[in-house]
Amino acid sequence: MAQDLKVVGASVPRLDAVAKVTGDARFTVDVKVPGMLHARFLRSPHPFAVVKSISTRKLESLSWVKAVITHLEMKGTVVRGSPIDDKVRYLGEPVVGVAAETEERALEALSLIEVEYEKLPFVRNAEEALRPDAPRLWPDGNLCEWPGKPGGPDKKTVQWTKGDLAQGFAEADVIIESEFATHTQFHVALEPHACVAAWDPAEGQMTFWVSTQHIYWDQQSLAKFLKLPLEKVKVICSYCGGAFGGKLSTLKEYHMVAALSVRARRPVKFVPTREEESVTTALRPPASFYYRIGGKKDGTLTAIDLYCVRDGGPLTANQPKFTLGCTDYVVSYFTCDHVHYEGKSAYTNQSPTAAFRGFGYFEAGTGLEQAVDMFVEKIGMDPVDFYLKNVPRRGALLGADQGVCTTGGIREVIRACADRIGWKEKWHKPGENNLPDGRKHGIAIGFAMGRATMPPIQFAGNTVVKINTDGKVHVFAGVSDMGQGQATGLVQIAAEALGVRFEDVTITWGDTVAPNTAYQGASATTMMSGNATLLACEDAKQKLFKNAAPMLNAPVESLKIENGEIYVADDPKRRITIEAVVSRPGKKVIIGEGNWSMPLAQNQPRAPVVCFVEVAVDTETGKIEVLRLIQGTDCGKIISRERLEGQLQGVLSGGLGFMLLEDWAIDTERMRILNGNMLDYKIFTSLDSTNEAMEPCVIVEDDDPIGPFGARGIGEACLAGAGPAILNAVYNAIGVRFHNTPISVDKVLAALKSGGSR
Amino acid sequence: MMKKHASRQKRHVTLFVNGERHQLKVGDRSDEVQVTHTLAHTLRETLDLTGTKTPCNNGECGGCTVLMDGVPILSCTTLTVECDGKHITTIEGLRDQKSGRLHPIQQAFVDHDAVQCGMCTPGMIMSLKALFDRRPDATEGQVREAISGNLCRCTGYVKYVEAALDAARVLREVGA
Numbered sequence: 001m002a003q004d005l006k007v008v009g010a011s012v013p014r015l016d017a018v019a020k021v022t023g024d025a026r027f028t029v030d031v032k033v034p035g036m037l038h039a040r041f042l043r044s045p046h047p048f049a050v051v052k053s054i055s056t057r058k059l060e061s062l063s064w065v066k067a068v069i070t071h072l073e074m075k076g077t078v079v080r081g082s083p084i085d086d087k088v089r090y091l092g093e094p095v096v097g098v099a100a101e102t103e104e105r106a107l108e109a110l111s112l113i114e115v116e117y118e119k120l121p122f123v124r125n126a127e128e129a130l131r132p133d134a135p136r137l138w139p140d141g142n143l144c145e146w147p148g149k150p151g152g153p154d155k156k157t158v159q160w161t162k163g164d165l166a167q168g169f170a171e172a173d174v175i176i177e178s179e180f181a182t183h184t185q186f187h188v189a190l191e192p193h194a195c196v197a198a199w200d201p202a203e204g205q206m207t208f209w210v211s212t213q214h215i216y217w218d219q220q221s222l223a224k225f226l227k228l229p230l231e232k233v234k235v236i237c238s239y240c241g242g243a244f245g246g247k248l249s250t251l252k253e254y255h256m257v258a259a260l261s262v263r264a265r266r267p268v269k270f271v272p273t274r275e276e277e278s279v280t281t282a283l284r285p286p287a288s289f290y291y292r293i294g295g296k297k298d299g300t301l302t303a304i305d306l307y308c309v310r311d312g313g314p315l316t317a318n319q320p321k322f323t324l325g326c327t328d329y330v331v332s333y334f335t336c337d338h339v340h341y342e343g344k345s346a347y348t349n350q351s352p353t354a355a356f357r358g359f360g361y362f363e364a365g366t367g368l369e370q371a372v373d374m375f376v377e378k379i380g381m382d383p384v385d386f387y388l389k390n391v392p393r394r395g396a397l398l399g400a401d402q403g404v405c406t407t408g409g410i411r412e413v414i415r416a417c418a419d420r421i422g423w424k425e426k427w428h429k430p431g432e433n434n435l436p437d438g439r440k441h442g443i444a445i446g447f448a449m450g451r452a453t454m455p456p457i458q459f460a461g462n463t464v465v466k467i468n469t470d471g472k473v474h475v476f477a478g479v480s481d482m483g484q485g486q487a488t489g490l491v492q493i494a495a496e497a498l499g500v501r502f503e504d505v506t507i508t509w510g511d512t513v514a515p516n517t518a519y520q521g522a523s524a525t526t527m528m529s530g531n532a533t534l535l536a537c538e539d540a541k542q543k544l545f546k547n548a549a550p551m552l553n554a555p556v557e558s559l560k561i562e563n564g565e566i567y568v569a570d571d572p573k574r575r576i577t578i579e580a581v582v583s584r585p586g587k588k589v590i591i592g593e594g595n596w597s598m599p600l601a602q603n604q605p606r607a608p609v610v611c612f613v614e615v616a617v618d619t620e621t622g623k624i625e626v627l628r629l630i631q632g633t634d635c636g637k638i639i640s641r642e643r644l645e646g647q648l649q650g651v652l653s654g655g656l657g658f659m660l661l662e663d664w665a666i667d668t669e670r671m672r673i674l675n676g677n678m679l680d681y682k683i684f685t686s687l688d689s690t691n692e693a694m695e696p697c698v699i700v701e702d703d704d705p706i707g708p709f710g711a712r713g714i715g716e717a718c719l720a721g722a723g724p725a726i727l728n729a730v731y732n733a734i735g736v737r738f739h740n741t742p743i744s745v746d747k748v749l750a751a752l753k754s755g756g757s758r
Numbered sequence: 759m760m761k762k763h764a765s766r767q768k769r770h771v772t773l774f775v776n777g778e779r780h781q782l783k784v785g786d787r788s789d790e791v792q793v794t795h796t797l798a799h800t801l802r803e804t805l806d807l808t809g810t811k812t813p814c815n816n817g818e819c820g821g822c823t824v825l826m827d828g829v830p831i832l833s834c835t836t837l838t839v840e841c842d843g844k845h846i847t848t849i850e851g852l853r854d855q856k857s858g859r860l861h862p863i864q865q866a867f868v869d870h871d872a873v874q875c876g877m878c879t880p881g882m883i884m885s886l887k888a889l890f891d892r893r894p895d896a897t898e899g900q901v902r903e904a905i906s907g908n909l910c911r912c913t914g915y916v917k918y919v920e921a922a923l924d925a926a927r928v929l930r931e932v933g934a
Binding site: 013014016017018019020021022023024025026027029030032101102187188189190191192239240241242243244273274482483484485640642643645646649650651652653654677678679683684685686687689690691694 | 788802806807808809810811812813814815816818819821848849850852853860864867868869870871873874875876877878879880883898901902903905906907908909910911912913914915916917918919920
């Protein structure tokens with residue numbers, strides 16, 4: 001699909017770049033409103049307890065305490081998918097919120113509150129949760145409900161079967177069984193889950209600034225809680241200081257801050273401390289996986305069986321999506337006739353959980369591709385040939401929805417990456433290559449595939465485009481821009497669609513004044529809001545043409561638009577500026593509307609990431625060095641190469657960091673997380689990689705048939721290819737397979753010492 | 759050290775922030791600088807210079823980096839009363855105050871799209887400013903060393919290094 005595009009794909013500066021490099025950008029943590037109070041929370045010291053009573057009597061006489069809200073007053077409120085009752089279910093759950101003139105005063109007040117708890121036996125992890133005699137977190141038991149499809153008869157299991165698994169294994173020459181367990185990861189977004197609630201008693205309106213990925217969910221949750229119509233809750237997130245999936249929940253704290261503002265009739269601000277941020281807002285939960293795969297000697301996969309259990313934390317929130325992400329997403333990585341998966345998510349008294357650049361397919365896929373690596377080793381096949389043979393083609397029917405894959409360039413990406421790294425010359429049998437400095441050399445391919453759309457029940461994009469009387473275009477798209485450059489991309493799409501310059505388009509984002517749109521997750525915004533913007537521009541264009549037709553004395557159908565002018569297609573000299581059309585006597589502002597969603601059973605644009613790595617493993621120190629890393633993708637038409645590279649390069653932090661370095665420390669006697677800060681919880685620093693090791697990205701532009709100008713989103717999967725790549729490369733180096741994460745230095749050393757797998 | 763309680767007795771603390779003199783009252787009232795206030799707090803809350811970020815507020819992430827007499831410091835673990843008479847440069851002071859033109863490091867960050875969520879960006883740029891003021895010929899290794907205390911969760915640092923080396927080149931040309 002050759003397209004002559006002027007703005008989409010062009011190198012344009014990100015809209016908020018200057019504001020961010022000058023310090024002018026006002027994040028939620030920077031918001032100040034006159035008369036603003038500060039909130040702090042008294043938090044549960046127990047992972048599971050009944051709150052018998054709360055006494056805030058001693059606060060009544062304190063002039064500087066302006067409002068108080070307690071857990072028991074919130075009974076019945078549904079927060080993150082679960083109703084508040086008389087129990088607290090995680091250590092650090094907010095029990096009382098206090099608004100005072102200063103943070104220090106609010107903290108002081110907390111020490112005067114008396115809470116009586118009845119401690120309950122608690123559940124440490126998913127394994128414990130599923131024991132028959134386990135304490136019950138919720139009356140209905142410890143398994144999270146999954147009433148959706150594909151599901152099992154118990155309404156608690158994500159489950160799907162294609163073909164006949166027994167037949168698939170009967171056809172197999174080689175069968176591999178494998179297990180994999182992953183740990184918890186903190187999101188470490190640099191801006192914490194901050195919020196400012198400003199209740200306007202005169203207007204009966206709440207204005208709520210919040211660092212979020214979903215201003216409209218926050219709007220809906222708060223409107224329901226405050227018993228207000230949606231329009232009376234205005235949610236604003238102009239700049240979101242990082243999210244990565246961790247800001248997809250309207251926290252209990254947000255509800256409480258809103259209530260405090262209403263009660264005090266003054267604005268109230270809450271900024272979590274780093275420890276509160278790390279351990280009480282959201283984290284990537286642990287999971288365990290079991291795989292059984294079968295295949296023929298020629299590399300044909302005949303059967304995939306996958307079972308997963310996630311530790312879902314105490315609240316329902318996004319647990320079902322996790323389970324689906326761990327199963328349905330992952331079995332779609334490879335073409336196979338006989339497939340079965342089953343996934344469960346268990347309630348535990350751990351901190352609440354959230355997505356982390358994907359609903360679990362990073363972890364689940366890593367384990368699956370380890371099984372694949374064992375399989376190809378056994379049949380003596382080159383792993384790259386296996387991937388080339390088995391990754392889906394455009395037109396393949398994917399997962400339980402059996403939607404049509406619209407992604408077509410994966411093989412081309414794999415070939416280009418393999419060429420770049422010199423696969424043919426470098427790939428070797430496990431443990432067979434020593435570097436001149438004595439370290440062991442390893443090389444591997446990893447692959448991951450996210451989705452670039454979500455079902456209409458969750459995902460619909462709405463955009464309004466206005467062409468004002470000066471001929472300039474304004475886009476209203478309520479997306480949050482947490483660094484991925486989404487707002488800039490939508491402006492590029494609008495400029496392209498309306499034939500105007502990038503500079504002639506402005507945008508309102510991160511503000512519920514724009515029409516309702518789904519959250520920024522699942523790599524779906526490009527497809528969703530991009531297409532909605534495109535449709536809104538198309539609508540505006542038709543309205544423009546209708547007004548221009550009499551002015552040009554030509555039928556509407558004959559008109560075209562370029563360079564800010566409308567012209568007659570077969571007589572291009574007859575032209576008129578957009579400004580002349582909208583500013584004519586009796587002028588009318590043009591409003592275009594766009595709405596877009598896509599059922600998964602129709603088309604499934606998929607976001608693939610291919611990752612090749614070369615590592616050196618020091619067998620004396622256990623240190624793993626990534627010598628080279630190549631990230632590749634087919635994201636359809638590129639909207640911005642710089643922004644795309646930025647997303648792909650993000651693998652170095654959350655992706656490699658998760659596999660090699662980051663680990664949580666938890667005292668399971670009390671469920672107390674011990675390293676909820678940025679010093680003891682190690683994320684990658686600038687010293688952990690070099691620009692030489694991070695090769696330029698390999699990007700294939702195989703236009704997506706349903707994407708705006710052929711584009712599709714990619715953000716989420718960018719971490720996920722590195723998981724299998726690094727684990728299989730370490731195996732290739734030292735012949736040791738690790739079945740749990742992270743593969744830290746001590747584990748590598750211990751494994752080498754014992755000479756076995758871990 | 760000999761003057762015990764010196765900060766308590768002193769009535770004012772004078773800061774020169776981005777070239778502007780601020781004489782701030784020290785005391786316990788909410789509009790005064792309290793002895794417990796950090797420089798980051800004073801910059802952000804008293805002087806409304808919110809470009810300096812405090813992602814961890816505990817000296818762990820480098821987001822609050824400012825220059826004190828040209829040296830990069832963590833403003834979230836520096837008490838304001840310790841800064842009397844000091845010259846502080848924050849991210850707001852980097853662009854040319856008259857023309858509004860961006861500093862070459864800022865411009866390079868824009869040109870290379872070395873910006874994602876933006877929370878670590880001001881601290882990152884201030885660390886690089888301190889480096890290039892001393893070493894306009896800095897290598898990639900020195901750039902990485904200089905920003906090793908500035909944690910970023912979005913970028914993988916690749917574009918920061920590209921932008922920094924490009925900015926250094928521009929600074930050398932301007933300086934030459």
